[in-house]
Amino acid sequence: MKKPTSKVPLTSKLYCAIFGHRYEVSKKVTYHVKEYTCKCCKRQLTTNSNGRLTELTPKFKEINSILEKIYTRRMMHLQQKSFNSSIYQLKNSA
Numbered sequence: 170m171k172k173p174t175s176k177v178p179l180t181s182k183l184y185c186a187i188f189g190h191r192y193e194v195s196k197k198v199t200y201h202v203k204e205y206t207c208k209c210c211k212r213q214l215t216t217n218s219n220g221r222l223t224e225l226t227p228k229f230k231e232i233n234s235i236l237e238k239i240y241t242r243r244m245m246h247l248q249q250k251s252f253n254s255s256i257y258q259l260k261n262s263a
């Protein structure tokens with residue numbers, strides 16, 4: 170069993186420097202805002218308020234967690250609404 174290491178090998182960094190980062194979505198914050206992690210060097214990016222990608226700093230992590238809370242609350246509210254209306258339709262059609 171190998172222990173997971175947080176240390177990124179220099180070869181990965183070199184690979185990214187030459188071929189570019191290989192980002193994949195690590196977290197979906199809202200419909201528009203996502204967090205990305207490079208598969209290679211573990212560098213993290215996020216979408217900022219301008220819709221551009223920027224380094225995922227602790228400050229952006231904080232903003233994203235707040236955004237996520239607002240977003241999930243709104244989505245739950247919307248789902249509840251559509252759920253209620255579908256019950257209403259069922260009642261009406263019966």
Ligand SMILES: [Zn+2]
Nearest residue numbers: 185190207210
């Ligand atoms: Zn990278």
